[in-house]
Amino acid sequence: MTNPAALPADWRDFLALTKPRVMSLVVFSGLAGLLAAPALPPLVLGFTAILCIALGAGACGALNQWYEADLDKKMRRTAKRPLPDGRMDRQSALHFGVGLGTFSVLLMGLATNWLAAVLLAASILFYVVVYTVWLKPRTPQNIVIGGAAGAFPPLIGWVAATGHFAALPLLLFAIVFLWTPPHFWALSLFVRSDYAAAGIPMLPVVAGIQATRRQIFLYSLPMGAAAVAPWPLGLTGALYGIAAGGLTLGFLVLAARVLMNRATEPKLMGPEKRLFGYSVMYLFALFGALVADRWLAW
Amino acid sequence: MVRHEDEIIRKRQRERARIMALLLGGFVVLMFLITIAKTGMNW
Numbered sequence: 001m002t003n004p005a006a007l008p009a010d011w012r013d014f015l016a017l018t019k020p021r022v023m024s025l026v027v028f029s030g031l032a033g034l035l036a037a038p039a040l041p042p043l044v045l046g047f048t049a050i051l052c053i054a055l056g057a058g059a060c061g062a063l064n065q066w067y068e069a070d071l072d073k074k075m076r077r078t079a080k081r082p083l084p085d086g087r088m089d090r091q092s093a094l095h096f097g098v099g100l101g102t103f104s105v106l107l108m109g110l111a112t113n114w115l116a117a118v119l120l121a122a123s124i125l126f127y128v129v130v131y132t133v134w135l136k137p138r139t140p141q142n143i144v145i146g147g148a149a150g151a152f153p154p155l156i157g158w159v160a161a162t163g164h165f166a167a168l169p170l171l172l173f174a175i176v177f178l179w180t181p182p183h184f185w186a187l188s189l190f191v192r193s194d195y196a197a198a199g200i201p202m203l204p205v206v207a208g209i210q211a212t213r214r215q216i217f218l219y220s221l222p223m224g225a226a227a228v229a230p231w232p233l234g235l236t237g238a239l240y241g242i243a244a245g246g247l248t249l250g251f252l253v254l255a256a257r258v259l260m261n262r263a264t265e266p267k268l269m270g271p272e273k274r275l276f277g278y279s280v281m282y283l284f285a286l287f288g289a290l291v292a293d294r295w296l297a298w
Numbered sequence: 299m300v301r302h303e304d305e306i307i308r309k310r311q312r313e314r315a316r317i318m319a320l321l322l323g324g325f326v327v328l329m330f331l332i333t334i335a336k337t338g339m340n341w
Contacts, residue, residue, distance in 0.1 A: 008311060008314065011310075042338075111336075
């Protein structure tokens with residue numbers, strides 16, 4: 001019988017290590033930050049900045065899977081990943097993740113500016129060390145604080161284009177930071193048994209289903225305020241303001257339905273699944289509106 | 299079985315070598331374009 005771990009890993013498994021689906025949202029939010037900036041770099045430098053953000057996100061995915069290989073084996077959702085499935089050895093994943101992360105930071109510094117490179121390095125380290133290694137196995141607040149790692153890309157995109165901070169990218173950071181808990185907790189409600197089996201203290205496992213639903217709704221309020229804020233603050237035009245208002249209203253309605261749901265069985269968690277799906281679309285549409293507003297309305 | 303494993307190993311090595319060659323070629327082109335863009339800017 002062939003032992004898959006004894007064979008050189010297939011390139012598709014290296015690609016899977018980078019979590020391409022998560023990467024797509026990271027790339028899009030980084031691109032939105034870059035395109036919303038007042039001054040754009042030359043095309044090739046902008047492309048390289050986005051490439052570096054994508055590679056940095058890939059490094060996070062690889063290092064996360066390297067560290068959590070044993071946990072992933074216990075969860076149905078993650079058991080088929082290359083490491084828990086035995087298609088790759090852990091050392092290859094570690095080398096791949098460290099190499100990809102280092103390369104992305106150096107290339108970012110050389111192609112754009114070193115402030116963007118430092119931010120990229122900070123986001124990778126924050127995701128791997130603070131979120132994956134430190135917070136995730138220890139506290140139900142893992143998503144709240146760890147969400148900062150996913151909030152970096154629009155800020156990095158902006159800084160790559162301009163070389164400095166400004167109010168709008170900091171607000172974009174705040175939007176993604178406040179969006180992460182309702183997004184992740186909606187998912188964790190209907191895969192709660194997976195997290196419980198792996199011993200990960202996600203909020204529904206530790207505090208219960210209803211407490212999580214309350215927190216989802218409560219976090220949706222400041223998230224909505226942060227999403228709409230750029231318009232009244234004069235940082236964007238009406239196009240963004242109207243889109244953000246409509247999208248946020250939809251988010252709040254779905255979060256309220258989650259709050260009112262009393263189901264405990266995953267198959268009856270329709271509102272949670274709808275909110276999770278909508279939350280992904282919400283961020284894409286919100287940042288899409290930001291870019292459209294910057295390029296069409298100004 | 300050993301021969302079968304050998305075939306899988308060779309196939310994967312070939313695929314990985316091809317992808318590495320493509321990535322390195324892309325990297326060289328990218329560095330060239332970055333250099334052209336940076337030298338044409340007053341950063």
